[in-house]
Amino acid sequence: MCRATIYEARNKFSSLVKLAESGEPVELTRHDKPVAVIISWEEYEKKCKKKSFFDFLEETRAEYADVFDDPDFDGLIVPEDYPMDEEYTRKIDEMWRDE
Numbered sequence: 001m002c003r004a005t006i007y008e009a010r011n012k013f014s015s016l017v018k019l020a021e022s023g024e025p026v027e028l029t030r031h032d033k034p035v036a037v038i039i040s041w042e043e044y045e046k047k048c049k050k051k052s053f054f055d056f057l058e059e060t061r062a063e064y065a066d067v068f069d070d071p072d073f074d075g076l077i078v079p080e081d082y083p084m085d086e087e088y089t090r091k092i093d094e095m096w097r098d099e
Contacts, residue, residue, distance in 0.1 A: 001025045001026070004016060006029070006030050020038040026038040054095070058095070
C-alpha cells in the first residue's frame with residue numbers, strides 16, 4: 001500500500017488516483033496517522049456491495065448442488081437475525097420451484 005500525507009496528496013492527486021485505479025490502495029495520513037484511503041471504483045464496489053440472504057442462498061445452492069441433491073441433506077441454517085415472514089416463505093418456495 002502506498003502512503004502519502006494530505007499535503008503530498010494535494011500536490012500529486014492525479015498520480016495517486018491513477019495508482020489507486022491500477023489496484024494499489026493509497027493511504028492518506030495527517031501528522032503520521034492514517035485518516036483516509038483512496039481505492040479504485042472496483043475495489044469500492046466489492047467492499048460496499050452487501051449481498052442479500054437470497055443472493056447468498058442462490059450462490060450456495062449453485063456451488064453445492066451435489067449436497068442439496070443428497071437425500072440425507074436436512075437443509076441450511078437460517079441466520080438468527082433474518083426475519084422469517086410471509087415474503088421470506090414466498091421467496092424460498094419460488095426459489096426451490098425454479099429447479
